[in-house]
Amino acid sequence: MERQRPYPSDLSDARWQLLEPTFTAWRAERRGKGLDIGRPPEHDLRRIMDAILYVDRTGIPWRYLPHDFPPWETVYGYFAAWQKEGIFDQLNGLLRRLVREAEGRDAEPSACILDAQSIKTSANVPTAGQGIDAGKKIAGRKRHIGVDTLGLLLAVWVTAASISDNAGGIRLLSRIAAANPRVTKAWTDTGYRTKAIDHGAHLGIDVEVVQRDPGTKEFKVIPRRWVVERTFGWLMHHRRLARDYETHPHRSEAIIHIAMIDLISRRLTRESTLNWRDT
Known part of the structure; x- marks a missing residue:
């Protein structure tokens, strides 16, 4: 047809x-x-x-x-x-380098920001691959991501929601250090504790925890951390990521890579991403 x-x-x-x-x-x-x-x-x-x-x-x-x-x-x-075969990961890296060069940055990043997002799952996701994020009271999976200072994806790891941010940070730092040896700085929230900080130091990455001002009650943009939170916002424009629908977590990681390929390729060609605000 x-x-x-x-x-x-x-x-x-x-x-x-x-x-x-x-x-x-x-x-x-x-x-x-x-x-x-x-x-x-x-x-x-x-x-x-x-x-x-x-x-x-x-x-x-x-x-x-x-x-x-x-x-x-x-x-x-x-x-x-x-x-x-790693094609989506390869494309994401290629397009990220092109965007960084177009923005006047070095092709390879020297700093990153880490964060995690707990998300509900669909009925087809095996129970064994899920967990409960007690802090956010969400049963499902957790997306651990690391981005550069432009908010472009460097690494992703999808786990049960019960896996701590600290454990996710350790895995992300290892992946980022292996693929991006120039990275020497990382910013995180308070969910990343001593083990992740020590692991970063072992890899030659200075991990800095950026804390929210305890006296602030209203919404306030937090330095550095807003970059990765914006990336999660970008990802949620893709409805396949509104929940985790994938049976296997490595397929979930691929869906995130595809969403970033979509976003970055549009950025390079100056094409807009239509969403409900444009209707």
């Missing part, structure tokens, strides 16, 4: 030019190894990515994909393969 008109989530020509080399190289490498995951073998990679962005943006189940996209089994197969 030929599409009458594009969906708002579809990639523009300019955005596809940013992503196409990575996907084309991936397909060429699979061919070289004698591998392919589609039937027929030649599915249009742009249409596949459009379908994945449609799910991420609208929040629909994979089986409910409109029929003008490739079959949902094919789309999910590519999504799973790209997640497993």
Whole structure:
């Protein structure tokens, strides 16, 4: 079925030019190894990515994909393969470096901000993969993220909501240090305690806890911490992230990477992200 008109989530020509080399190289490498995951073998990679962005943006189940996209089994197969082989992580890093250079920054960051978000889960998420965040009284999962000073994703780890921010911070710092060796500074909230601070010091990262003014009762922007909180706000424009719908936590991490790819690619091409405020 030929599409009458594009969906708002579809990639523009300019955005596809940013992503196409990575996907084309991936397909060429699979061919070289004698591998392919589609039937027929030649599915249009742009249409596949459009379908994945449609799910991420609208929040629909994979089986409910409109029929003008490739079959949902094919789309999910590519999504799973790209997640497993690190393609979404690779694209996020590439686009982040382009944005930083466009903003007059060094391509590689030297500082980061850490935070966590507890989120409710859907009925298909196994009970064993969930937990309760006693402080926020939320049963579900927790998204631990680290961002640079522009709010662009550096690392993500999805766990049961019962996992402490401290444990998440230790994992994030290890991932950030391994992928971004120039990072020497991190800012956190008070949920990150001695173990995370000591682990950062071991990695050569100075972890500073930014505290809220105890005398302030009304809302007030907290230095440094507002950057990562804004990133969570950006992510929530994607309905697939309003809850955690993914059976496996590593698939949840991929959905977050896809949302950031969507946001960063629009930022590079100066295209707006439509939301309810624009209606």
